[in-house]
Amino acid sequence: MRYHLPLFGLLIIPVLMMGQAGFINHYDFDGPNAGITNMLLDGDTLYVVGIKQANNPPYIQGYFLAQMDTLGHVVKTHTYYDSLQLNYGVAGFPSGFIQKKDKSGFLFAGGIFQTTNGVVLKTNHQGDLEWIKEYPDPDSQQDYYNYPLEVDGGYLIIGRKYNKSTSDLFVRKINTNGEEIWEKKYGVGNGRQDFFNSVYVVNDNE
Template identity: 30%
Template sequence: MMKRFVTILFIISCLRLFSQTPVVLWERGYDNPELAFGSILKTLEGDFILYAGEQLTIKMTSDNQLIWETSGIHTNTITAKNITLHADGNIYSVKNSNPSIPNSLGLFQYDNNGVLTNQWSYPHSDVLFITKLVATQDGGFLISGHKTTSGSGISRNGWIAKLNASKVIEWEREISSSDAIQLQTATQTTDGNFLIAGHKKYDNGTSDFYLAKIDIQGNLVWEKEYGGSENEDVWAVNELVTGNYIFAGASISTDGDVSNNNGFLNVWVIVTDANGNLLNEQIITDGFLSFTESSIIVESDGGYTIGVINDNCVQGATNFNLQRFNASHQRIWEFCSSEGGLYDLVKTDDDGYIAVGFGTINGVSQAKAIKIGIVLDNESFALQNTSFYPNPVKDILHIKSDIVFNHITIYTVDGRKVMREQIQNNQINIEKLPQNLYIAKLVSENEQEVNLKFVKN
């Protein structure tokens, strides 16, 4: 009951602010036709790292203020997601090879200013191609990609390795079958295990979504393939707040597990349970060459936001395209920008989104970043900035707001109503309430509502 009640209150407040389509709040670009931002990372301080290959990495604030820019952060390609932020505050990247050691793997550590401070090398007998670096809950890393055994031609197997907090390889695992497996992405789940995904390519040239779960020791828990009679490939994976898993990629098929593909290459999203069983699938674009290489943003209401390169949301060009879905997989809003291609996406502390990739600004092709969000009217802005003080509180709870509120209803976190009072001078006497955590619903003169938490000492 407690979890359901808190979720209901959260959804009510979120839908009031975000049921409308966001707009561009700012955009920035770097005038170099060779550059594209392939990754964006959110720092512990709430700033952002934008990576455009070894030529350019920048750190900036949410309101588009440049903090620093540098070059020389090592990864394989611009769009490979093998750069991450760690709980120790450092930036880490991984690259396939060290020029002095063929077929080796290099891990690089950079400080908060983008300065190289340490590096590690791991010789390997096979040719590795790394697509994802994940900072793990135990202070280590998961590295995923695929490998080609030296001299074996083009056959490929999936490959993952786990490093501990001392940057020592704990284990590595080859994901092999009679068909080629290429891993594109990975994430750690709340149970400490790992999801890995990419595609399995068959002898007839077609491919399916390949999904697998690996435990913390590197053992295979399950593996699944989903798709149709043509080609599918996963590029993003995450765990929803429901505990289900979401995978996004591209599909050409119109049969099998794939439904409603009315174009050619389109973005296909599937949701599975914790055992990899298919719960939901949908094509979310209607283009000719639409695909995604972006992260999936998991939303607190059980939904998700996906960034795609879409060639059909604005006719005649590829575009930055963001789509927000609720927990029932229904689209709440869709945003399409001017010409360009979106490679990654992150959510900001003020509930906006920063999307990065390439595009044109004032007619010039360049690495591009845009921030989108809701422009609030005066009352909505005031509601969003309403708060309680002091909090925790002993007797008199004050409301800090430009809004005049009429009454307050107070609930325990398990949904039991314990007080309903008229509000005088934006303050309430809660002295008689027992010590506990409470959720309060404030209602204004024109029936606008806001839900806030407070602690009674």
């Protein structure tokens, strides 16, 4: 597996509104090890996501979503673990994390260490889990789920599929319940390592 997982406490220095002092704090998010992988600011609320380790054996790794104020105080933290006690991971930094356009919830994209599968997790605005979906692909040695995007009728998941010394790009569309609608692969058979740089949604068709 090639997920990059820093399991240590991090210092964060968010950019705040002009006129308010910044802060530097250390956070463990109620776990022995934690790593921040992404964050977003919505008004006066900072949403921080990442990977944390459970406090008890077998010390599995799960996702967390922390809600903070702009003074750095943690208001609430939610943690999401795999029901089979496998370890969640992320494909890179910043990790795949978005807030829905109507601000009714959040979407995480990542993977599971002990399998080759990608995983997508959906919560409501309060951070309560709504669903987790795992997407196996027998033709891929490892799926890297990098970028979730909200589109008409659901979400696009963009990433790479790794096989031996090559990797191909893919786009998967899922509906609002996480069920797959279609998947398209790009670069299959060209013998190269293919990578995304940036992805933009122009409209509902592009």
